[in-house]
Amino acid sequence: MSMGTVANGNPAINLSSPAHLRTDPSLVAEGRDTADNQDRTLLIIDSRALDRECFAQGLVVGGIGMKVVHLGSIDEFNSRDRMSCVAAVVLNIGGRKVGEPAVTEEIRRLCADLRPKPVILLADTDELPQILQALECGVRGFIPTSVGIDVCIEAIGLAIAGGVFVPASSVYAMRRLVESAGDARPLDGMFTPRQAEVVDALRRGKANKIIAYELNLRESTVKVHIRNIMRKLKATNRTEVAFKINELFPGYSPEGVPQSAHMG
Numbered sequence: 001m002s003m004g005t006v007a008n009g010n011p012a013i014n015l016s017s018p019a020h021l022r023t024d025p026s027l028v029a030e031g032r033d034t035a036d037n038q039d040r041t042l043l044i045i046d047s048r049a050l051d052r053e054c055f056a057q058g059l060v061v062g063g064i065g066m067k068v069v070h071l072g073s074i075d076e077f078n079s080r081d082r083m084s085c086v087a088a089v090v091l092n093i094g095g096r097k098v099g100e101p102a103v104t105e106e107i108r109r110l111c112a113d114l115r116p117k118p119v120i121l122l123a124d125t126d127e128l129p130q131i132l133q134a135l136e137c138g139v140r141g142f143i144p145t146s147v148g149i150d151v152c153i154e155a156i157g158l159a160i161a162g163g164v165f166v167p168a169s170s171v172y173a174m175r176r177l178v179e180s181a182g183d184a185r186p187l188d189g190m191f192t193p194r195q196a197e198v199v200d201a202l203r204r205g206k207a208n209k210i211i212a213y214e215l216n217l218r219e220s221t222v223k224v225h226i227r228n229i230m231r232k233l234k235a236t237n238r239t240e241v242a243f244k245i246n247e248l249f250p251g252y253s254p255e256g257v258p259q260s261a262h263m264g
Contacts, residue, residue, distance in 0.1 A: 111138030
């Protein structure tokens with residue numbers, strides 16, 4: 001395929017498609033012709049039309065080197081007979097969380113249907129708990145929308161080659177957690193000793209009044225600790241605090257926490 005030019009001299013994208021993939025021209029963007037381009041298609045799934053179209057064209061202009069097909073849903077993809085030529089799938093969940101049941105099911109189903117072909121997740125976050133949960137669902141890459149097109153292309157290429165891509169920020173966060181996990185109380189690497197006691201109580205489902213009584217604190221002080229804990233974890237409520245702690249430290253049972261923190 002030859003790429004045209006627009007008025008400002010930038011390459012224009014040819015939206016034509018070969019007969020075996022003929023569809024609505026708005027759904028297909030072709031990269032530069034290569035020997036294996038005919039058999040290599042990247043599928044983008046995103047319910048937001050403008051986002052997926054811009055992302056697809058950005059990948060092509062950036063030199064992805066394969067055909068890019070963008071659709072609005074998994075069901076729309078499953079209705080099309082193109083599985084054999086798909087090299088990888090990028091699923092954009094936007095601001096949704098991996099832990100949401102519908103999102104988790106969507107990811108798991110797509111990974112199962114495409115295995116062994118890689119699924120890469122695109123999301124508006126680089127939070128470590130989200131990344132870890134996505135990897136557990138079977139994705140082979142987690143791309144935050146804060147990175148550029150070049151990084152996206154490298155991440156997609158790595159996944160197709162058999163690797164797994166995670167953002168550097170998550171690697172640094174994991175390193176800090178590993179370094180702090182050498183102690184008997186890994187929560188101390190993220191929280192003050194008192195906050196760690198409150199976190200443990202939250203994980204056990206205790207109410208503020210009970211936490212205040214057991215830790216000999218004012219209830220207002222407990223609320224301040226909970227707000228600070230939520231801010232550190234980027235959580236929006238008590239339930240999400242417990243969920244994120246369980247994701248970060250599965251099976252964690254703090255040693256050395258005062259016995260009063262385990263009562264009730």
